[in-house]
Amino acid sequence: MTTPIDALAGWTPESLGEPGTVRAVVAAPDPVLSRAGSDVDPCDPEVIRLAADLIATMRVSPGCVGLAAPQVGVSAQVFCVDVTGHPKAVTVHGAFALCNATVVEASRWRPGREGCMSVPDLTGDVKRASRLVVEGQLPGSGVTVKFPADGFEARALQHEIDHCAGLLFLDRVAGAHAIYQRRTYL
Amino acid sequence: MQELAITVIGHDRPGIVADVAGVLAGLGANLTDSTMTRLRGHFAMTLVCNGPQPAAVEAALTPLTADGKLLATVRAVEPDAGGAPRGEPYLVSVHGADRLGIVAAVTRVVEAEGGNVTDLTTRLTGPLYLLIAEVDLPPAAADRLADRLREVAKTLDVEVTLRRAESDLL
Numbered sequence: 001m002t003t004p005i006d007a008l009a010g011w012t013p014e015s016l017g018e019p020g021t022v023r024a025v026v027a028a029p030d031p032v033l034s035r036a037g038s039d040v041d042p043c044d045p046e047v048i049r050l051a052a053d054l055i056a057t058m059r060v061s062p063g064c065v066g067l068a069a070p071q072v073g074v075s076a077q078v079f080c081v082d083v084t085g086h087p088k089a090v091t092v093h094g095a096f097a098l099c100n101a102t103v104v105e106a107s108r109w110r111p112g113r114e115g116c117m118s119v120p121d122l123t124g125d126v127k128r129a130s131r132l133v134v135e136g137q138l139p140g141s142g143v144t145v146k147f148p149a150d151g152f153e154a155r156a157l158q159h160e161i162d163h164c165a166g167l168l169f170l171d172r173v174a175g176a177h178a179i180y181q182r183r184t185y186l
Numbered sequence: 187m188q189e190l191a192i193t194v195i196g197h198d199r200p201g202i203v204a205d206v207a208g209v210l211a212g213l214g215a216n217l218t219d220s221t222m223t224r225l226r227g228h229f230a231m232t233l234v235c236n237g238p239q240p241a242a243v244e245a246a247l248t249p250l251t252a253d254g255k256l257l258a259t260v261r262a263v264e265p266d267a268g269g270a271p272r273g274e275p276y277l278v279s280v281h282g283a284d285r286l287g288i289v290a291a292v293t294r295v296v297e298a299e300g301g302n303v304t305d306l307t308t309r310l311t312g313p314l315y316l317l318i319a320e321v322d323l324p325p326a327a328a329d330r331l332a333d334r335l336r337e338v339a340k341t342l343d344v345e346v347t348l349r350r351a352e353s354d355l356l
Contacts, residue, residue: 121311
């Protein structure tokens with residue numbers, strides 16, 4: 001029998017069965033970014049296509065380590081993450097997509113500088129948990145996975161889960177002087 | 187010696203901070219609190235120092251402003267004894283499409299609930315307007331302010347978040 005954690009380790013974007021299409025990324029103040037996404041059926045073919053599209057769009061976007069459905073204009077609880085090879089990453093689960101994800105446990109809060117494809121001109125200092133337990137469903141199989149994440153992957157997961165709740169990093173910056181004009185683009 | 191409030195604003199170039207600080211040091215004026223940033227490319231600096239007569243400082247800054255690209259003002263101010271915050275620290279984040287009166291409407295609501303804005307930044311980047319304000323609130327005012335902010339945000343068609351500012355004591 002496959003345990004949930006093995007299901008995540010064994011999951012690849014190829015298991016979605018379609019390559020995905022690159023979609024346009026929307027930028028703030030588009031109202032879709034401020035709406036809480038609806039719960040989804042992870043086995044719904046449209047949700048599977050959306051997950052594949054998110055991964056395809058993330059892959060063609062330089063420096064992008066995560067992308068949520070609202071960022072491609074769809075108000076739904078789906079996102080993908082891939083921090084593979086990122087210098088700040090500690091534990092890495094590879095490329096994966098999750099539906100209806102929630103934070104189960106969060107601890108060891110640390111500040112860090114964040115940017116977002118949907119807020120292209122600004123970055124900000126945001127405090128996030130560096131130890132996390134996340135629960136969600138894998139698109140395609142619908143299997144529920146509950147797994148620990150840390151460091152940069154934990155930050156990316158919280159950023160994407162926030163997107164699905166209609167929150168931007170701008171809603172969590174640490175102070176009036178914690179916002180910076182972005183100068184370098186990857 | 188007295189407390190002076192100085193503002194310098196104008197065309198940005200390297201060396202303005204060093205020039206201003208050099209003039210003040212040359213006069214024996216001790217620079218205490220200061221802030222400097224660029225606002226849409228304009229140099230903007232505000233500082234408080236303990237120094238000689240305002241006229242003397244203004245005269246010493248004249249070479250910096252002679253070409254008309256910088257404006258410097260010097261005023262004597264009363265030393266402020268009550269620097270300690272009197273309320274509970276909160277953060278207000280507002281973002282949305284730019285429109286007239288966002289800062290006015292949001293800060294008026296904060297004031298009406300007895301809050302005091304202690305730090306504020308606004309940015310306009312493309313069509314996105316962002317306001318982050320640090321505010322001190324009277325005890326138990328946060329819930330009411332959150333409700334009022336939601337109403338204002340609705341009329342302005344912007345997003346607003348109010349949350350407690352956290353500080354770590356290490």
